[in-house]
Amino acid sequence: MTVQWIGRGARNPFATRFIRPGMIPPLDAEGHPVSVAALAARVPHGGFMALVGPHGSGKSNLLAALAAHLAQDAVVMQSRVRRARDVPGLLARIARLPVAAIACIDGWERLGALGRVAVRVVARCRGCDLVVTAHRPCGPVLARCMTTPSLLARVVAMLGPDDAVIGHDDVTAAYARHAGNVREALLDLYDLFEQRIRGSAAGVRT
Structure with missing residues (x-):
């Protein structure tokens, strides 16, 4: 039997170093680039x-x-x-x-x-x-500066998490949970990503 730690050491795309001011190209409310x-x-x-x-x-x-x-x-x-x-x-x-x-x-x-x-x-x-x-x-x-679910979805797509870990429904729920506050939604997704990676790391494949 081989034990495989799924996701062990995986990079969390929602870590502060990736989402702090200046790291994400500015976007308008619909997720389009700002000039x-x-x-x-x-x-x-x-x-x-x-x-x-x-x-x-x-x-x-x-x-x-x-x-x-x-x-x-x-x-x-x-x-x-x-x-x-x-x-x-x-x-x-x-x-x-x-x-x-x-x-x-x-x-x-x-x-x-x-x-x-x-x-x-x-x-x-x-x-x-x-x-x-x-x-x-x-x-x-x-x-x-305003936000929409489309903006958060575009930011998440730019950060590039695995769709198997963070999906569209997760992004939509995070946006609603934080009433459009994209910063708090991204921090929420950081926690969710960590929870799921830890959960997958505890799995065992034979």
Whole structure:
């Protein structure tokens, strides 16, 4: 009798290193590619633009792709805000930027009202652009990020899990379970993939 550990050491395509911002090409709500170059062309000098959408709709991913594109022709600073206490450090970084640089800030609302005012004032004084992510409009909107089951299905197809492990019904259920939050749905699929791989690894073939 031969024991075979099915799936042992299998790569989980939903691991953070594969789904973190910047790893997946930005897609629109229906799963079609977004023209990052077209968005970059709309970023005004010395202006403010926002990527707007609900939690898990791809704002951070789109911002990462946009920042990478803008960095081809300009100095770009990227910052992810976690709490209002990040404001002093963020202001210091913006104050050191050269004129016409671009500050890409993920998590605009977390700065708090006073923090947002301070960042805009310092950026204006430096002649820097601001491109931010937000859950609701807070100025000129560069793009609105939305999700559909088709978007999640396309992302999953790009990640390439074995259909025998994660199927279409699993993807649809994960989308519904997390009310369209693609980030949480992908984390859910990570857990499901692990459960099924562990289950198959416990099987015995003769």
